[in-house]
Amino acid sequence: MTFWLTLAGMVAVTFGSRYAGLARRTDLADFWIRFLHFVPITVFAALVTPSLQGDLGESEIRFLAAVVAALAAWRTRQLWVAIVVGMAVFWLLRIPF
Amino acid sequence: MRTARQMASSGGSGLSLGRVFHLTRRERPVAAFFLTDETFGVAATAKERSFAFLMGIELSLFMMWNLATFSGFLLGAAIPDPAKLGVDLIFPLAFVALLVPLIRTRIELMVAVGAGALAFGLQQSLPGGLPILITGIAGSLLGAFLTRGIPGDPTIDAEAAAREVA
The missing domain is CATH 1.10.8 (Helicase, Ruva Protein; domain 3)
Known part of the structure; x- marks a missing residue:
């Protein structure tokens, strides 16, 4: 029973919040339109930095790998290139430690 | 989480x-x-x-x-x-790659760097998704504030700019 309650709660929260956002017919003030423009930028940045730390005490090389990946993404605009370059840098930097 | x-x-x-x-x-x-x-x-x-x-x-x-x-x-x-x-590490790398193309102006770069730093700092003391929620709101407020007085919709301008580049 707890399982189904939890499941229903999860659906309400995850689906509900998305649907509410999509369904809103927006006629917003200029300030909030500019606010929304920055939502993906700030949320993506906020998803990146906390997970760069890692659990194995390798935050420095993980951070470096992300910087190189950002440069690769900037130059190539290719998601997979950024990931491959970032992981390659990370694993290479890992060797001496 | x-x-x-x-x-x-x-x-x-x-x-x-x-x-x-x-x-x-x-x-x-x-x-x-x-x-x-x-x-x-x-x-x-x-x-x-x-x-x-x-x-x-x-x-x-x-x-x-x-x-x-x-x-x-x-x-x-x-x-x-x-x-x-x-x-x-693939998780943050993927979001780095998604974030980079969104940054086209100096203000956007500043806001992104600030948001990254804020989320990192908040994460030390707050659980789960809270740092992301707070950073998203605070960072976007800052962005909207910094872009005041810039004529037009920054979203549309940025999209038009992207189309020209592509």
Whole structure:
């Protein structure tokens, strides 16, 4: 029973919040339109930095790998290139430690 | 933790996408159902703005997500310890790659760097998705404040600029 309650709660929260956002017919003030423009930028940045730390005490090389990946993404605009370059840098930097 | 993070970002991403994708009443619940941070990331940087295109992104990710999860389940036992390999780094790297094309002006760069620093700092003392929620709100408020007086819709301007580059 707890399982189904939890499941229903999860659906309400995850689906509900998305649907509410999509369904809103927006006629917003200029300030909030500019606010929304920055939502993906700030949320993506906020998803990146906390997970760069890692659990194995390798935050420095993980951070470096992300910087190189950002440069690769900037130059190539290719998601997979950024990931491959970032992981390659990370694993290479890992060797001496 | 995943739930709190999703709540934090999905309300915003729904709102943000709802503005640029004009969906019918019937299309909205379907689009909302398959919406994730990742689909949002791809959709937000894309030029095409139709329901079919959005569903193309959402369903390809849905399919790959489940196929990859299943193969991970099958292969998991064969790989020594995925955590030790550090493959979890792929998550922030993917979001770095999604973030970079969104940054076109100096203000956007400043806001992104500030948001990254804030989330990192907040994470030390706050649980789960809270740092992301707080950073998203505070950072976007700052961005909206810094871009005041710049004529026109920055979203539309940025999209037009992207189209010229592409």
